[in-house]
């Protein structure tokens with residue numbers, strides 16, 4: 597009989613970034629990282645273990661997936677099957693509710709949902725930390741997407757110890773994130789390639805590693821204190837540190853586009869005017885603005901003037917993974 601597992605996982609935005617692996621195959625990071633899981637951007641994946649020797653299938657949003665993206669997924673599945681000693685041809689169906697226009701990487705929700713659906717389909721008894729470990733093997737940031745609210749990925753020292761833990765799944769302070777999408781072109785340098793170049797060539801990489809230890813401690817304290825100002829300042833500085841690091845690689849590179857700077861300047865200007873908001877950015881030119889609900893409208897209004905062609909989507913704090921089997 598065919599068995600199907602389904603899981604829904606939400607994307608997360610890193611407030612203190614993961615940017616550098618000490619083991620590429622296991623996706624072991626150099627540093628801890630801290631993230632916020634988002635409400636409106638998520639992936640639902642269904643995995644069916646097929647009866648007989650039926651061919652494997654993978655569809656996303658109704659269309660078959662082939663090429664590099666499919667290869668990455670099937671290699672990942674082979675790895676999980678080997679780890680758990682299970683076999684079978686699989687049908688994978690994914691619905692990605694992460695609008696490209698949000699400029700948010702969907703790999704965090706995608707691999708967390710896939711790990712969850714895989715575990716549910718095979719009836720594996722996995723706890724949240726094991727699930728986080730499984731998700732990490734697909735994409736580092738996915739390790740944090742098994743939890744809602746704030747999560748911390750502990751770098752650890754090997755496969756068993758590199759897992760995310762929840763910090764506060766139901767934060768008491770209301771936080772909003774506005775995704776400002778200024779470019780939908782595919783990334784020139786993937787996050788995997790970007791962080792690799794930085795690790796291998798930037799003379800400043802050790803400084804980043806050392807600095808992030810302290811940044812994580814301070815961020816965790818800011819979350820515990822519901823201190824939005826400190827949270828925002830730390831997140832903004834950490835994003836600048838990461839993007840500065842990219843310029844110091846050999847050869848240097850940047851994800852910034854001219855409009856990126858316009859948005860960053862507008863956020864700094866808004867803050868000077870008393871509208872408290874902060875930015876962060878991942879491996880792309882789009883900007884994410886952190887703001888409390890009372891200032892959201894003012895930020896949206898200003899950015900609509902500064903970058904009139906940009907798409908803006910705002911969202912709140914999202915939940916952890918849900919899984920079911922039948």
Ligand code: DP6
Pocket residue numbers: 609610612613614615623629701703734735736737738787788877878879
């Ligand atoms: C800038 O998780 O996409 O978003 O492990 O190579 O798949 P791989 O990288 P990925 O990198 C995310 C980088 C980041 C920061 C972060 O999410 O912590």
